Amino acid sequence: MLPYGHQWIEEDDIEAVVKVLRSDWLTTGPAVEEFEAALAEKVGARYAVAVANGTAALHLACLAAGLGPGDSLISSPNTFAASTNAALYCGARPAFVDINERTYNMDPDALDRFLGHHTGESKPKAVVPVHFSGQPCDMERIASIARRADLVIIEDACHALGAKWRDSQGQWQKSGSCSHCDMTAFSFHPVKHITTAEGGVITTNRSDLYEKLKRLRNHGLVRDPAHLQNGHGAWYYEMQDLGFNYRLSDLQCALGTSQLKKLDSWVARRREIAAAYDHLLGDVDGVVIPYQKENTYSSYHLYVIQVESRRKVFETLRGKGIGVQVHFFPVHLHPFYRNHFGFRPGDFPIAEAYYEHAISLPVFPQMSDDDVHRVIREVKAAARNA
Numbered sequence: 001m002l003p004y005g006h007q008w009i010e011e012d013d014i015e016a017v018v019k020v021l022r023s024d025w026l027t028t029g030p031a032v033e034e035f036e037a038a039l040a041e042k043v044g045a046r047y048a049v050a051v052a053n054g055t056a057a058l059h060l061a062c063l064a065a066g067l068g069p070g071d072s073l074i075s076s077p078n079t080f081a082a083s084t085n086a087a088l089y090c091g092a093r094p095a096f097v098d099i100n101e102r103t104y105n106m107d108p109d110a111l112d113r114f115l116g117h118h119t120g121e122s123k124p125k126a127v128v129p130v131h132f133s134g135q136p137c138d139m140e141r142i143a144s145i146a147r148r149a150d151l152v153i154i155e156d157a158c159h160a161l162g163a164k165w166r167d168s169q170g171q172w173q174k175s176g177s178c179s180h181c182d183m184t185a186f187s188f189h190p191v192k193h194i195t196t197a198e199g200g201v202i203t204t205n206r207s208d209l210y211e212k213l214k215r216l217r218n219h220g221l222v223r224d225p226a227h228l229q230n231g232h233g234a235w236y237y238e239m240q241d242l243g244f245n246y247r248l249s250d251l252q253c254a255l256g257t258s259q260l261k262k263l264d265s266w267v268a269r270r271r272e273i274a275a276a277y278d279h280l281l282g283d284v285d286g287v288v289i290p291y292q293k294e295n296t297y298s299s300y301h302l303y304v305i306q307v308e309s310r311r312k313v314f315e316t317l318r319g320k321g322i323g324v325q326v327h328f329f330p331v332h333l334h335p336f337y338r339n340h341f342g343f344r345p346g347d348f349p350i351a352e353a354y355y356e357h358a359i360s361l362p363v364f365p366q367m368s369d370d371d372v373h374r375v376i377r378e379v380k381a382a383a384r385n386a
Ligand SMILES: *Cc1c(COP(=O)(O)O)cnc(C)c1O
Pocket: 053, 054, 055, 056, 079, 080, 082, 083, 130, 156, 158, 159, 187, 188, 189, 198, 199, 200
């Protein structure tokens, strides 16, 4: 089965990890800060905090944003449940606004309407735009709407490492640079752009958030004498917040630093594969290729087509050894969300209609041209027979 996504581990990655295994530090040694510095520089952010996974990144971002009971977090229904689960971990409520029917990203107009007409007991405190499939959201509009409502902005860029967009001044803005948000979360799960096995990072330009995130990652502990409330001696540290053990190990960070060197060429390869799909599937009856908004540079974590008979096309392709997948079943329709928060089918009709027809085709840098053309042949045949 040709999977829809796959990591790429080369000899230099293995050597980087083995080097750490032979060193004095397995966790929280020099490789962590090296990876954080390299990642921050790559995406153009001042600070980066490496954590155990992308979900932990979102959780800590929500805690640093001060989310708690009585607050709500607004996101897109077209995402992985972790984007809003992060709010639930803090005791806050989830809220959604529908997607744009072409980009499949959060619709800024829907956000504006939601904030204008919002009623209910919880107060919107944060918004989490998700750069679905790797195509950046309209952050200029989302940020201006969110700032008016005093929301903390946390970008879920788990699909968008290596993506960028051009603002109205003509400047390219990289995902993760936090030019239009407070914090950005990334994941290094093996299907994402680079991997540390499990892993994630939060980037920010705000020193207050950076300090808070670092503390929350490590049980809320403070060791710096300048910030201690009590002084006992050189051994002393104190817990000032309820934090977690969300650390990322040196082994994993060494892998991340090695992988990061390949990001640009891997994103370029993803875009080459997407261009081949666009070119050869663009005029196939019954197949809609993903719209790319002008001034966006997608990093194509996913390549999603829309087809009429989704189940049939999906099963045909799986039967032919093409490991297609579906992203995403709308979050608000998961039983947990329906049972606990009362969401219903019909609440977010564009995301629901999108889901009914969506199929993610394989896209990952190590795919050969033969693989790409096999997928194209099989998609054409499946669409013809559906
Ligand atoms: C992968 C992903 C996450 C969670 O990342 P993990 O590292 O698996 O915890 C969150 N949001 C989105 C959109 C993702 O794709």
